[in-house]
Amino acid sequence: MGNILVSVLIDNYNYEKFLPECIESVLNQAYQNFEIIVVDDGSRDGSKKIINKYAKKDKRVKPIFKENGGQASAFNKGIKHCKGEVICFLDSDDLFKENKLQQVVDAYKKGFEYIINDYELIGDKSYANGPYYPYGGYNLFLVYYLNSFTGSTTSNISISKNLANKIFPIKNEDFFRVRADDVIVLYASMISELCFLDDELTEYRLHGK
Numbered sequence: 001m002g003n004i005l006v007s008v009l010i011d012n013y014n015y016e017k018f019l020p021e022c023i024e025s026v027l028n029q030a031y032q033n034f035e036i037i038v039v040d041d042g043s044r045d046g047s048k049k050i051i052n053k054y055a056k057k058d059k060r061v062k063p064i065f066k067e068n069g070g071q072a073s074a075f076n077k078g079i080k081h082c083k084g085e086v087i088c089f090l091d092s093d094d095l096f097k098e099n100k101l102q103q104v105v106d107a108y109k110k111g112f113e114y115i116i117n118d119y120e121l122i123g124d125k126s127y128a129n130g131p132y133y134p135y136g137g138y139n140l141f142l143v144y145y146l147n148s149f150t151g152s153t154t155s156n157i158s159i160s161k162n163l164a165n166k167i168f169p170i171k172n173e174d175f176f177r178v179r180a181d182d183v184i185v186l187y188a189s190m191i192s193e194l195c196f197l198d199d200e201l202t203e204y205r206l207h208g209k
Helices: 019-027 047-057 071-079 100-109 140-148 161-167 181-191
Strands: 006-012 034-041 061-066 086-091 114-123 157-160 194-206
Touching (some): 006 019, 006 071, 019 034, 019 047, 019 086, 034 047, 047 061, 061 071, 071 181, 086 100, 086 161, 100 157, 157 181, 161 181
Parallel strands (some): 006 034, 006 086
Antiparallel strands (some): 086 157, 114 157
16 A cells, blocks of 8 residues: 555634644654645634644645635535545644554554544543533434434544545535534444544543633
8 A cells, every 4th residue: 555645634713722733743743644634714813824834834734714614614625635545634622642643544554444543631621521512403302313423523533535535525514513523423434344543542622612
């Protein structure tokens, strides 16, 4: 398979506070054959300036700026620009540990196209036990149905480009303005075998925003 190109797809909206550390966590990977697709979903803070700064510093950082449409919209836009055989998703308030991409590539070389890794909680851990129901106007059954398929948060999910072509574009973008990762998990679970990496390769940040 040679030196496999990995696309890291970062979705961002008004997270200038966390964005530099997020991008740096990818740039500092042990495995260096990657591109970083940063989709800014219409941020109104200083995110654009930060993204452009990194793009000028490293050609592997590729910015995409769009009007605000939510997470599914950002994923749909970013996937079109991903050239890697493997795609790793990363929310802009989270981090990759330095061996994340290497372990994902190793799993892909063994034939796995759907890979999820364990993670470490960082940030304000007082939020860890709180309920999260982002589907306010929808009925309880639908919330239960969607939550029952949740196998991972965004930043722990990696899939092959081949699998991405079968899942994307995500339809009903307005509905999946948040938690579009549920769609990836649901469809990937139905059409591909899961490889779970038992190492904490992602730092998942808890915070009030």
